[in-house]
Amino acid sequence: MNTRKVVFLFFTTMIVGAVGGAIVGIPLRWDAFQGEGFWNFFWGTIWMLGIGAAISIVAQMGYFAYLILHRFALSLFKTAKLWNLVQVLLIAFVFFDLVYLRYIAYADGEPWTAYLLTPTLLLIYALLIAYWKMKETNYTAFIPATFFMFVITTIEWVPALTVQQVNDSEWLWIYLAPLLFANTYQLIALHRIQRSKK
Template identity: 65%
Template sequence: MNTRKVVYLFFTTLIIGSISGAIVGVLLDLDTYLDGGFLNFLFGLLWMLGISAAISLVAQMGFFAYLTIHRLALGLFKSVKLWNRIQVILILFVLFDLIYFRYLAYADGDETIFGYMIMPFLLLLYSIIVAYFKMRDTNKRTFIPALFFMYVITTIEWIPALTVGTVNDSKWLWIYLAPLLTANTWQLLTLHRLTGDQKEKA
């Protein structure tokens, strides 16, 4: 992949992540943006674009970090099947953590754990769908790595929103998650098209 394609992937990911985060942020708090007039809306929109751009940069760092880890793991374990099994175990571990530890940290006395299962399972479902499209465009060996990237790496990138006590507000969780998901989805489904290698495993 040449420099032009790397630059293309960088800027398109940045733009897509920024716009998606800004749209979600404005829609989730539309009254606040509309009540103060045009300038309030404009500056609020620019603020959301800036936050979303920063989050999309985190997504890009996570993507290239996973590409490196993936290659190193394949060399270390000498077996695609073994590395895939480890990734599946880590996916299940992260799913458990997202549910149980957030429940312990944030649940009030009258809340049940079921309310904390919705977002992790929705994220898992979305990750499965994206991994399926990656597999369809490339080959069946890419499904587990793609699922791992979309679920585990996205969750790691999402940790700042999950660990700040005041951000248990679902609005901010979605504001952080939207640019991560769109940026990671775009990167994952675009890379093999840029490289022209339909056997790409990342």
């Protein structure tokens, strides 16, 4: 990876996160966007693009932190099999936390099963993207890619999950969407960029 490729990845990830955030955020906040004419919609769209771009920077920090963690863990655990086992256990632990801790913090008479939907959808999405990554690279990429898409995305999502005021599906998804767009793009784009000759 030369400097040009790093800069290209940085800016394209920011654009993907910004556009992804706007695509999801505008329909979710449609009531706020449709009032007061064209300029309200225009500046609201700019605002959503800005939020998505800012969140994509968080996603980029998370991605490069994971790349460093992955290399460190491979040297620490000596074998990829042991590190993969640790990652699978952490995926299970984070899934449990996403359900149980949010249930404890926010439940107001709902059963704990009401908090299963979002973690389950996120895990399914992570598995699908990991399968895509594996098909484009090799089978050893599946567990690390799943870990990154599920665990690291969840860690990046923590600010939205821990603020009481945004415990509604609208803001949770407005924050999550740019993370998913940016993380998916980074995961799939990195090996392609590395292989390119420019």
